[in-house]
Amino acid sequence: MDRKKRRFDSPRSYSKGVPIVVWLLFLVVVPLIFTFTMSFYSSKGLVIEKILTLKNYKLFFTDPVYSRILFKSLRLALSVSVLSIAMAYPLAYMVSFKMARGRNLLFMMCIIPLWVSYLVRIIAWRSILGNRGVINSALMTIGIIQEPLRIFLYNRFAIAVTLTYICIPFVFIPVYTALEKIPRNILNAANDLGANELHSFLNVVLPLSLPGLITGFIFSFIIALGDYIIPLQLGGTQGIMFGNLIWSQFGFAFNWPFGAALGFILFVISVTILGLTAKFGSTEGGFLSE
Amino acid sequence: MSNAIGKGKLEKRGVGLKLYGLLIFVFLYVPLCVVLVFSFSPTKTLVGMSGVTAKWYKELVQDQELLKALLHSFEVGISAVLIALLFGTSGAFFITKVRFPGKGLFRALVMLPFVLPGIIMGLTLLIFIKNLNITLSMFTIMMGHVSFTTPIVMFQVSARLQRMGPNFQLAAQDLGATPFKTFWYVTLPMIRTALIGAALLAFTVSFDEIVISYFLTGTWMTLPVYLYGMLRFGLSPKVYAVSGLILVFSLSLILLMTRYIGRSSEEVLVKR
Numbered sequence: 419m420d421r422k423k424r425r426f427d428s429p430r431s432y433s434k435g436v437p438i439v440v441w442l443l444f445l446v447v448v449p450l451i452f453t454f455t456m457s458f459y460s461s462k463g464l465v466i467e468k469i470l471t472l473k474n475y476k477l478f479f480t481d482p483v484y485s486r487i488l489f490k491s492l493r494l495a496l497s498v499s500v501l502s503i504a505m506a507y508p509l510a511y512m513v514s515f516k517m518a519r520g521r522n523l524l525f526m527m528c529i530i531p532l533w534v535s536y537l538v539r540i541i542a543w544r545s546i547l548g549n550r551g552v553i554n555s556a557l558m559t560i561g562i563i564q565e566p567l568r569i570f571l572y573n574r575f576a577i578a579v580t581l582t583y584i585c586i587p588f589v590f591i592p593v594y595t596a597l598e599k600i601p602r603n604i605l606n607a608a609n610d611l612g613a614n615e616l617h618s619f620l621n622v623v624l625p626l627s628l629p630g631l632i633t634g635f636i637f638s639f640i641i642a643l644g645d646y647i648i649p650l651q652l653g654g655t656q657g658i659m660f661g662n663l664i665w666s667q668f669g670f671a672f673n674w675p676f677g678a679a680l681g682f683i684l685f686v687i688s689v690t691i692l693g694l695t696a697k698f699g700s701t702e703g704g705f706l707s708e
Numbered sequence: 709m710s711n712a713i714g715k716g717k718l719e720k721r722g723v724g725l726k727l728y729g730l731l732i733f734v735f736l737y738v739p740l741c742v743v744l745v746f747s748f749s750p751t752k753t754l755v756g757m758s759g760v761t762a763k764w765y766k767e768l769v770q771d772q773e774l775l776k777a778l779l780h781s782f783e784v785g786i787s788a789v790l791i792a793l794l795f796g797t798s799g800a801f802f803i804t805k806v807r808f809p810g811k812g813l814f815r816a817l818v819m820l821p822f823v824l825p826g827i828i829m830g831l832t833l834l835i836f837i838k839n840l841n842i843t844l845s846m847f848t849i850m851m852g853h854v855s856f857t858t859p860i861v862m863f864q865v866s867a868r869l870q871r872m873g874p875n876f877q878l879a880a881q882d883l884g885a886t887p888f889k890t891f892w893y894v895t896l897p898m899i900r901t902a903l904i905g906a907a908l909l910a911f912t913v914s915f916d917e918i919v920i921s922y923f924l925t926g927t928w929m930t931l932p933v934y935l936y937g938m939l940r941f942g943l944s945p946k947v948y949a950v951s952g953l954i955l956v957f958s959l960s961l962i963l964l965m966t967r968y969i970g971r972s973s974e975e976v977l978v979k980r
Contacts, residue, residue: 426807426808426809427807427808431805431806432806434805434806435799435806437794437795437798438796438798438799438862442817442818445833446817446820449832449833449835449836452832452835452836452839453831453836456839505735508725508728508729508732509728509729509732511725512725512726512729516722516725516726526966527733527736528736531736531737531740533958533961534740534916534955534958534959535915535916535932535951535955535958536917536918536919537916537918537935537936538740538743538916538951538954541743541947541948541951542740542742544943545742545743545943545948546738552742583735583736586732640823644824644825644827645825645919646919647919647922647936661825664827664831668831674835681828688824688825688828
C-alpha cells in the first residue's frame with residue numbers, strides 16, 4: 419500500500435530506463451535535432467554551407483511549386499484514407515457482426531497482407547496494372563481491346579490503388595477492435611426498441627466505433643502522405659508527391675538542407691495529425707496504447 | 709451474441725455485405741496470387757502462359773549477388789532483433805513498472821519510429837550518420853532496423869506485462885526471491901511467448917523493410933534493396949521468383965508467429 423501513496427517511484431528505479439533512453443536519444447531525438455539544424459543550412463553545389471539561414475523554408479513557402487505538390491499529396495492521402503475506410507470498415511463490420519464461425523481465421527486473413535513484403539505488393543500491382551499486365555491481358559483475351567491500354571499504370575490512379583491496398587489492414591485493425599468491444603446486448607436492446615439494422619448501425623455501432631475509425635483514418639492518411647516508393651514505382655510523370663520530392667533532395671537533386679527542411683515539415687504535419695489521434699481516436703486501436 | 713434470434717436475423721440480412729466482403733478479399737489476395745503465378749510462368753506475360761516451370765527459381769540459386777543479399781538480410785534481421793529485444797524488453801519494464809513524470813510524452817516519443825512515415829526515420833538517420841562521418845554499411849542499415857524493431861518488441865512485451873499485473877512478482881518477492889530470481893523464474897517464463905512472438909514479428913518486418921533501408925544503404929544491400937535495384941530493368945521472371953520466395957517466407961513466419969502472439973488485435977499490429 420505504501421507504493422500507492424507516492425505518485426512517482428524513487429529516481430533509483432529509473433535505472434531500468436537507461437537502455438531505452440539511450441536508444442531514444444541516439445536513434446530518434448538526436449537525429450531529429452540534426453535534421454532540424456541541417457534544415458537551416460544551405461547547399462552550394464556539392465558542399466553544405468553551415469551558416470544558419472531561413473532560405474529553405476522561404477523557398478518552400480514562396481515557390482508555389484512546392485506547396486502545390488504538398489496539397490496534391492494531401493488530397494491523394496485523403497482519397498486513399500476514404501477508399502481504405504470504404505473497404506475496411508464494411509469488412510470489419512462483416513467479420514465482427516455477421517460471421518457465426520471462423521471470425522479468428524477471417525481476422526487473420528484480413529491482416530496477413532500487412533506482413534507480406536511491401537515491395538512485393540508494389541511489384542504485384544505493377545504487374546496487374548502494367549501494359550502487358552493482368553488487366554490488359556484479360557481485356558485483350560476477351561477481345562474488348564486490341565492494343566494494351568496505358569491508362570492503368572504510371573498515374574495517380576495507380577498510386578491511389580496501391581496505397582489503398584497497403585492501408586486497408588491499418589484501418590481494419592482499429593475498427594475491428596472498436597467493433598469487437600461493443601457489447602452485443604446493446605444491439606439487442608436497440609432491436610427490441612424497434613430499431614432496424616440501419617438505425618442501430620447509425621445510432622449505436624457507428625458512434626461507438628468512431629474512435630477506431632478516426633485512428634484508422636489518420637494512420638492511412640499518414641502512410642499515404644509519407645510514402646515515396648509507390649509514387650516512384652507506379653506514379654510515372656504524374657507521380658511527383660511530397661514523399662519522393664523529399665527523397666529526390668537526397669538523391670539526384672543533392673540538396674540535403676532543403677530535403678531536411680521538407681522532411682521537418684512532414685514531421686510537423688505528421689505529429690500534429692498524430693496528436694489529434696491521441697485526442698479523438700481510440701488509444702485501444704493498437705497504435706498508442708500501452 | 710447472447711440473443712440467438714436477434715443474431716440469426718442479423719446474419720440473414722448480411723448477404724449484400726458478405727458479397728462486398730468477398731470482393732474485398734479478392735482485392736486483397738489476387739495481387740499475391742498474381743506474383744506467385746507469374747513466378748512459375750515460362751513466358752513473360754500471362755497471355756499464352758502454357759504450363760509451369762521452376763526454372764526462374766533455379767536461376768536464383770546461381771545468382772551470387774542475390775544470395776549475398778539474402779544472407780545480408782538474415783544478418784541484419786537477426787542482429788537488429790537481438791538488439792531490439794534488449795532495448796525493447798527493458799523499455800517495456802521501465803514503462804509498465806516504474807512510475808515517472810512525463811510518461812505520456814515518453815511513450816509517444818518511443819512510438820515515433822513506429823508511427824512516423826518511414827521516410828522521416830530514413831532521412832533523419834541518414835543526416836545523423838553523415839554528420840558523424842560514418843560510412844554507409846551493414847552497421848548503418850542495422851541502426852535503421854533497430855529504430856523500428858525496438859518499439860515492436862516493447863509494444864508486445866509491455867502488453868503482456870500489463871495483462872499479467874504486478875501480483876506474481878510481488879508474491880515472489882514476498883517469498884524471498886531476489887529481483888534477479890523473480891525475473892528469471894517468474895517473469896521471464898511468463899513473457900517468453902511474447903518475446904518469441906515479438907522477435908518473429910520484428911524479424912518479419914526487418915526482412916521486408918525497404919523505406920528506411922533505402923536511405924541507409926551503400927553498396928552493402930539487403931534483399932529488398934537488391935530486389936528494388938532489379939526493378940530498374942523492369943519486371944522480369946526473376947523478379948517474380950524473388951518476390952515469390954519472399955512471399956512464401958513471410959507467410960511462413962507469420963503462421964509461426966500466430967502461435968505465440970495473443971489474438972487481441974492490439975498485439976498483432978505492426979507498421980508495414
